[in-house]
Amino acid sequence: MSIVMGLKAKLGLDVFKEDKEFHIKIKAGHEKDPRLKNTILVCPAGLYSENDNGEIVISVDGCLECGTCLLVCGPEVLEWHYPNGGVGVQFRFG
Amino acid sequence: MVEEAIEQFDAIVVGAGLAGLAAAYTLAGEGLEVLVLERGDYPGAKNVTGGRIYLNPVREMFPDLWKKAPLERYIAHEEVCIMDKERSINVRYDGLELGLEPYQSYSVLRGKFDKWFAKQAERKGAMLVVKSRVDDVVIENGRVVGVMAGGEALRANVVIACDGVLSFTAEKAGLRKGAQAKNFAVGFKEVIELPRQVIEDRFNLEGDEGVARLYMGDVTKGKFGGGFLYTNKESISLGIVVGIKDLMEEEPKIEAPQLLEDFKQRPEVARLLKGGETAEYSAHVIPEGGYKVMDKLYGDGILVAGDAAGFSMNIGVTVRGMEYALASGYFAAQAVIEAKEKNDFTRAGLATYENLLKNSFVLKDFINFKESLEVLEYPPLFKHYPELAGNIMKDLYEVPAGPKARLYPTIKKHMSLGEMWAMLQVGRRMMKI
Numbered sequence: 001m002s003i004v005m006g007l008k009a010k011l012g013l014d015v016f017k018e019d020k021e022f023h024i025k026i027k028a029g030h031e032k033d034p035r036l037k038n039t040i041l042v043c044p045a046g047l048y049s050e051n052d053n054g055e056i057v058i059s060v061d062g063c064l065e066c067g068t069c070l071l072v073c074g075p076e077v078l079e080w081h082y083p084n085g086g087v088g089v090q091f092r093f094g
Numbered sequence: 095m096v097e098e099a100i101e102q103f104d105a106i107v108v109g110a111g112l113a114g115l116a117a118a119y120t121l122a123g124e125g126l127e128v129l130v131l132e133r134g135d136y137p138g139a140k141n142v143t144g145g146r147i148y149l150n151p152v153r154e155m156f157p158d159l160w161k162k163a164p165l166e167r168y169i170a171h172e173e174v175c176i177m178d179k180e181r182s183i184n185v186r187y188d189g190l191e192l193g194l195e196p197y198q199s200y201s202v203l204r205g206k207f208d209k210w211f212a213k214q215a216e217r218k219g220a221m222l223v224v225k226s227r228v229d230d231v232v233i234e235n236g237r238v239v240g241v242m243a244g245g246e247a248l249r250a251n252v253v254i255a256c257d258g259v260l261s262f263t264a265e266k267a268g269l270r271k272g273a274q275a276k277n278f279a280v281g282f283k284e285v286i287e288l289p290r291q292v293i294e295d296r297f298n299l300e301g302d303e304g305v306a307r308l309y310m311g312d313v314t315k316g317k318f319g320g321g322f323l324y325t326n327k328e329s330i331s332l333g334i335v336v337g338i339k340d341l342m343e344e345e346p347k348i349e350a351p352q353l354l355e356d357f358k359q360r361p362e363v364a365r366l367l368k369g370g371e372t373a374e375y376s377a378h379v380i381p382e383g384g385y386k387v388m389d390k391l392y393g394d395g396i397l398v399a400g401d402a403a404g405f406s407m408n409i410g411v412t413v414r415g416m417e418y419a420l421a422s423g424y425f426a427a428q429a430v431i432e433a434k435e436k437n438d439f440t441r442a443g444l445a446t447y448e449n450l451l452k453n454s455f456v457l458k459d460f461i462n463f464k465e466s467l468e469v470l471e472y473p474p475l476f477k478h479y480p481e482l483a484g485n486i487m488k489d490l491y492e493v494p495a496g497p498k499a500r501l502y503p504t505i506k507k508h509m510s511l512g513e514m515w516a517m518l519q520v521g522r523r524m525m526k527i
Contacts, residue, residue, distance in 0.1 A: 007351045010375040038342045044282035044350045044377035064377040067260045068338055071275045082133055086225025090139040093285040093374045094204035
């Protein structure tokens with residue numbers, strides 16, 4: 001669990017500007033899609049997790065907008081677009 | 095601001111990364127009307143590099159740019175670290191030529207560099223609009239004639255899609271097939287701040303010298319990829335690049351962020367970072383499929399450049415993308431300039447772009463190295479061989495209480511005929527790169 005804490009703290013160092021809407025959504029009926037399960041391993045921000053019902057859930061705060069989850073799941077599973085202009089992560093160093 | 099300027103641009107560039115800014119800088123330099131749309135708060139806000147940039151391939155394309163460019167340290171020392179679980183082998187290459195001007199490569203932070211580069215493009219006359227996300231392309235009679243941004247249609251003779259690895263612009267224009275995870279890697283890194291003097295002392299550097307160190311083996315738990323460390327002026331960029339497919343499928347299954355945590359906690363790495371403060375954590379996808387999976391580079395009224403075109407390449411010893419981005423942006427601009435002279439912005443009129451790329455290092459490199467991904471995607475390179483090398487070193491350096499074994503039998507113990515045969519096969523494999 002310490003890693004989860006570590007990661008949250010790390011993401012806390014980044015500058016984020018909040019969006020009005022979620023820019024990534026799991027499409028209805030795909031919560032248990034095997035492709036979606038892979039996101040737990042591949043997301044560098046650790047945004048995906050499995051709940052008690054065996055469904056994958058996403059907490060989009062802290063998204064680094066890399067797109068790995070989209071490449072892994074495809075547009076059939078995820079509704080994915082970049083956040084609106086001027087919001088989301090703003091890298092100062094990059 | 096956009097409305098009152100002009101109704102029709104010579105070119106609209108989607109994305110203020112290196113490809114987009116290179117295109118805008120070049121077009122504006124020739125007096126063309128160019129609009130750059132960037133979804134971040136400022137150019138660089140969404141951009142990430144490992145990062146090191148090689149200047150030789152692009153020096154002449156932007157002769158006025160490099161003297162004042164906010165680059166970090168010139169790389170005067172190249173290091174490789176082969177990592178097994180409990181041991182590692184380091185090689186440091188100090189070549190006199192690496193310390194001679196003009197330096198071949200620099201560490202770089204894109205937040206700083208892209209912001210500055212955008213200013214240079216604006217000075218040449220390019221128009222930059224930030225906080226503007228492009229949502230679609232406008233197509234009329236089968237030809238791209240502009241983009242939709244913020245509900246507004248913006249028109250241009252040519253759209254240059256430089257919107258990065260996922261390029262929704264190229265996708266909407268029908269130039270891009272569905273991307274497959276196996277052709278991409280994901281990189282994630284921390285920028286760790288340390289005082290200048292500490293960096294120079296710790297890495298044995300003089301002045302603005304820098305070091306680039308690549309790690310392979312246990313850093314990715316044997317998965318396709320590696321770790322990197324670049325010294326900046328007052329920070330270190332430390333991260334991992336790993337194949338997305340391997341991350342999903344190869345044992346041991348481990349969450350990406352944990353790989354980086356484990357990497358940082360290796361004693362060899364931890365001591366380099368001691369006292370440092372992480373300032374930022376970032377991630378980015380890298381196209382690695384190369385020439386074999388490259389999508390269309392242009393269509394009627396549209397050109398694709400940089401990561402959007404898949405211009406990034408991993409050949410093991412180097413992982414490069416930024417020079418290809420700069421050069422492809424430059425060539426895209428040249429193609430637009432020529433198309434404007436002919437007043438032909440159709441696919442045929444823009445075909446110069448591919449010819450320019452083919453006659454340059456860009457597509458020459460991608461064709462020469464088209465086998466490299468398949469050659470390098472060979473698990474023993476990331477697991478077995480780092481282990482083997484570590485074990486040989488361990489036995490060579492060990493002085494037991496009793497008599498020490500002769501060196502030749504010590505090595506031979508690890509190098510059975512089967513092992514040597516397998517190595518020969520690896521060698522043959524490598525000959526394709």
